[in-house]
Amino acid sequence: MDIVEFTPQPDEYAWTFGGAAPVRRIRPGTALKLWTEDAFCGSLRSTADLASASLTMPFVNPQTGPFHVEGAEPGDTLVLHFVELTPARSWGVSATIPFFGGLTSTDRTATLQDPLPERTWIYEVDTEKQTVGFQAQGSDFEVSLPMEPMLGTVGLAPAAGEVRSSLVPDTFGGNMDTPEMRVGATCFLNVNVEGALFSVGDGHYRQGEGESCGTAVEGAMNVVLIVDLLKTPGPAWPRIENDDYLAVVGSSRPLEDAWRAGQVDMVGWLGSLYGLDKLDAYQLLSQVSEVPLANVVDANYSVVTKVPKRLLPAADVYSGIHRHLRDLAATL
Structure with a gap:
């Protein structure tokens, strides 16, 4: 197996999906x-650092890639x-940002209310206990939370020469912010351009479903992943398989359209796996689906439709490539 190591310099970050030249060419199986x-x-490093003074739009959510x-x-x-x-720093950071988040006025949900006050929280990482520490700023409350690393952004170049901000989730993946994108998960994406041109980033040391305030425990991340390619039709929306679930991530606004997108694609996936017609797959999904919110704060909202494998007969999902890559990962 080829192993390629890459640490971008600041001038090598990608800020969009599409429109960026590849940083490396790799072969399937790498x-x-x-x-x-x-x-x-890395601009918020203490509770005294505030987003409005420290961030420069659109240079947020830097991506590592793209890879051809x-x-x-x-x-x-x-x-x-x-x-x-694996967290690459001994601390993570979260913040409230003016006119951003699920429970404040935004540019799309406009009200006469002032924005919520800005605040920054630093979470200390305990690598031995595998926790991150929350410290309240309005009281002396503290609690250690389990570290559950994930990637907020996993995506590739959109079709037709389109260029999208790294803040956006859509059919190409992008800033989905789902905790399902964690170790042991296999993600399936439809290739839109020659070479796929995929990027990853936006590491979270942990995040609640929905990412309520708009930011997780954000942190630099060391990432190991295996890349492969199937010459089979790509999915309409990003799909995920792990040892316990099949999942589809739909992204749109309003929220119910994000839910519908994932549900429709899962109906099709169940139909192809078990030979079900549309209505039978729809009925089955209605009785077995789990639907966590991924984000309700980004330019599009993201909703995950999950199906527990334990409730269904074993199926040959993408010719068993998840099992193959899981076993291959154990040799690294």
Whole structure:
């Protein structure tokens, strides 16, 4: 197996999906060992640092990539298996940002209310206990929370020459902010352009479903993943398989359209796996689905439709590539 290591310099970050030149060309079957910067570009390092004074739009959510996958053509399925996600710093950071978040006025949900006050929280990482520490600023309350690393952004170049901000989730993946994008997960994405041109970033040391205030415990991340390619039709929306679930991530506004997108694609996926017609798959999904919110704060909202494998017969999902990559990961 080829192993490629890459740590971007600040002038090598990608800020969009599409429109950026590849940083490396790799072959299917390659393992990548990467470093990703946090969503704030490392500019928030203490509780005295405030987002409005420290961030420069649109230079947030820096991506590591894009990577050109040799042989990838439009309509193929790009496969990414996440082997390791390890905090690259001893601290993570979260913040409230003016006119951003689920429970404040925004540019799209306009009210006459003033924005919520700005505040920054620093979470100390305890690598031995695998926790991050929350410290309230309005009281002496403290609590340690389990570290659950994930990637907020996993995506590739959109079709038709489109260029999208790294803040946006859509059919190409992008800033989905789902905790499902964690170690042991295999992500399936539809290739839109030659080479796929995929990027990853926006590491979170942990995040609640929905990412209520708009920021997780953001942190730089060491990432190990395996890249593969299937010459089979790519999915309409990003799909994820782990040992316990099949999942689809739909992204849109309003929120119910994000839910509908994932539900429709899962109906199709169940139909193809079990030979079900549309109505039978729809009925089955209605009785077995779990639907966590991924984000309710980004330019599009993201909703995950999950199906527990334990409730269904074993199926040959993408020719068993998740099992294959999981076993391959164990050899790294």
